[in-house]
Amino acid sequence: MDTIKRLFTTASKTYNRQMPHYALCLELVLYCHQKLRAKSEFRHYGYFSGNPRVAYGVFALDDSVSRPVRNELYLSDEATFTREHREVIALLRDRNHTWTPADYEKVNRVIYTAIMAFACCYDLWKRSSRKTPGTFFEVFMAGLLQIVFPEATFSKHIPLAAIVADDEVASEAVSEAADDGPLEIDDDDEKSSVSTDVVMGLPGKSGGIVIPLKITTRERIVQPFAHQRILDAAFGEGHYKSMIVCISETQLDDKTKSVKQVCVPGTIKLFQKHLAPTAGMYYCDVPQRYAAADMTKIVNVRSVGHLFEDIRSILAALTSQGKAD
Amino acid sequence: MDTIKRLFTTASKTYNRQMPHYALCLELVLYCHQKLRAKSEFRHYGYFSGNPRVAYGVFALDDSVSRPVRNELYLSDEATFTREHREVIALLRDRNHTWTPADYEKVNRVIYTAIMAFACCYDLWKRSSRKTPGTFFEVFMAGLLQIVFPEATFSKHIPLAAIVADDEVASEAVSEAADDGPLEIDDDDEKSSVSTDVVMGLPGKSGGIVIPLKITTRERIVQPFAHQRILDAAFGEGHYKSMIVCISETQLDDKTKSVKQVCVPGTIKLFQKHLAPTAGMYYCDVPQRYAAADMTKIVNVRSVGHLFEDIRSILAALTSQGKAD
Numbered sequence: 001m002d003t004i005k006r007l008f009t010t011a012s013k014t015y016n017r018q019m020p021h022y023a024l025c026l027e028l029v030l031y032c033h034q035k036l037r038a039k040s041e042f043r044h045y046g047y048f049s050g051n052p053r054v055a056y057g058v059f060a061l062d063d064s065v066s067r068p069v070r071n072e073l074y075l076s077d078e079a080t081f082t083r084e085h086r087e088v089i090a091l092l093r094d095r096n097h098t099w100t101p102a103d104y105e106k107v108n109r110v111i112y113t114a115i116m117a118f119a120c121c122y123d124l125w126k127r128s129s130r131k132t133p134g135t136f137f138e139v140f141m142a143g144l145l146q147i148v149f150p151e152a153t154f155s156k157h158i159p160l161a162a163i164v165a166d167d168e169v170a171s172e173a174v175s176e177a178a179d180d181g182p183l184e185i186d187d188d189d190e191k192s193s194v195s196t197d198v199v200m201g202l203p204g205k206s207g208g209i210v211i212p213l214k215i216t217t218r219e220r221i222v223q224p225f226a227h228q229r230i231l232d233a234a235f236g237e238g239h240y241k242s243m244i245v246c247i248s249e250t251q252l253d254d255k256t257k258s259v260k261q262v263c264v265p266g267t268i269k270l271f272q273k274h275l276a277p278t279a280g281m282y283y284c285d286v287p288q289r290y291a292a293a294d295m296t297k298i299v300n301v302r303s304v305g306h307l308f309e310d311i312r313s314i315l316a317a318l319t320s321q322g323k324a325d
Numbered sequence: 326m327d328t329i330k331r332l333f334t335t336a337s338k339t340y341n342r343q344m345p346h347y348a349l350c351l352e353l354v355l356y357c358h359q360k361l362r363a364k365s366e367f368r369h370y371g372y373f374s375g376n377p378r379v380a381y382g383v384f385a386l387d388d389s390v391s392r393p394v395r396n397e398l399y400l401s402d403e404a405t406f407t408r409e410h411r412e413v414i415a416l417l418r419d420r421n422h423t424w425t426p427a428d429y430e431k432v433n434r435v436i437y438t439a440i441m442a443f444a445c446c447y448d449l450w451k452r453s454s455r456k457t458p459g460t461f462f463e464v465f466m467a468g469l470l471q472i473v474f475p476e477a478t479f480s481k482h483i484p485l486a487a488i489v490a491d492d493e494v495a496s497e498a499v500s501e502a503a504d505d506g507p508l509e510i511d512d513d514d515e516k517s518s519v520s521t522d523v524v525m526g527l528p529g530k531s532g533g534i535v536i537p538l539k540i541t542t543r544e545r546i547v548q549p550f551a552h553q554r555i556l557d558a559a560f561g562e563g564h565y566k567s568m569i570v571c572i573s574e575t576q577l578d579d580k581t582k583s584v585k586q587v588c589v590p591g592t593i594k595l596f597q598k599h600l601a602p603t604a605g606m607y608y609c610d611v612p613q614r615y616a617a618a619d620m621t622k623i624v625n626v627r628s629v630g631h632l633f634e635d636i637r638s639i640l641a642a643l644t645s646q647g648k649a650d
Contacts (some may be wrong), residue, residue, distance in 0.1 A: 222551045226600055233599040274558040275551055275600070
């Protein structure tokens, strides 16, 4: 694991220095992918008993197993992964690409494989560092987005100076708020000082896209909705749009040897309606419950394969918005 | 630890069955208090370098130490604890009691000692069960509140049927939301199915008090504000009032052998103003940063000693409100 840790540290430090780091992420992914093939066994674990039912496997080593891995999303053959990755980069960079269902699936598979290869290595060989896979998800996606949208600006913070104007809180309070949040609330956690948000914009334009990245949401799902509300209060509704990007909501059930998809549809509907509306929730392994019509009529739930097309639309609107001003 | 676990299970099961359970909590507290005295050493750890600086100790056993314990709040002498506990119960039950500063401090000390005795036992002998001290905090406080306010109703849920009236979400969605939240979002966590909220009301009256209990808030601080907003949307502003009750925001700093108070004042101000206003935040060990004037003019920050008087006022207002209808 020393090599993995070293490669991860290099990639994340390079990212924090705002230097190109995607190649380092990819090197790390390939190393993890290889290590899992060489040192562990991928085997069937059980099914999510949905409609249709879904097969999940795990990487296993002696008595320990990784998180559940959805069979048809994980590209276990290295040659297939590198070929599909190459194709994905090409299609994501093509501004005039006409998307097909197969394209969305390919993008989804490649991102799922990259993140899961790293996360499952941590599950098997470094279980105590539970937060690191989530951090890698942020670092990897930031790198990919930077390559796909070279015209965009990237940051981790949104300065809240604008909130002063219509707010009786003294500027002292606001500058302080900008120091410790509100888009960095994860940083207050005792275990970590890494924000899990990527903020995209365009040079010379205000507003943009906030992308909270969470491998799985659990009780933290309230955060992006609360942050969106603060942003709406500070900058006006929809000036910033949040796109929540996740891998899955799966969980092993050891007793029944099955996989659960842990969902809170009612809670999300309430947040979307009564905290603030987000622009969408994107999953590699979309939970079946969230893909149901009662959810999608309230929240835009799609696969991560759709994320890039949707970001391109929002950035295009931001560009023309500027022209109209 | 088997005895502690057995006593805890008995107390929490009795609570969940809605039967009187406070005596069981107290038995457990005394057992923990005694075990810490007999099997560990309480020693000075370091200071929080505030103004004034604050001394903290830890319970130590071999190489492991407990969370930081504020010296002057922890009653290490059993006779003192049982005497002060008896006095606290008497004064809390006295509806006509005229509170003195010494009373607030005594209530604070007794609750702090009870919760810390249990939590520090878990720190030393059952470190893997990280969520259990938080659950005990809820179970203990619910028991104490039931004894002090026998006229009140207690529950863990607020039915959200009222949200249907002015809401385009189908009733299906609402009943579902009531199932998984929104006041039980913690339950979606993979590790636990215990809500950390107590809801107090009065028979025949709607509205009431929501009491989120958290030993320490960390990144979960957003939840009570988000819940308050949902309740405001569902029932009208202030129909339910949230009183956030915590023990402390302390953290050991192993490198410097000091104690930090982890605070996010800017974030809390933004939540209080732009999500929804809560009725107050109560701490046994009030963080100095939160007691500063810029905070207290926006959020009501007080010691847990003040909680009971404030609850009595709100319940009294609820009673007279009913008369006026």
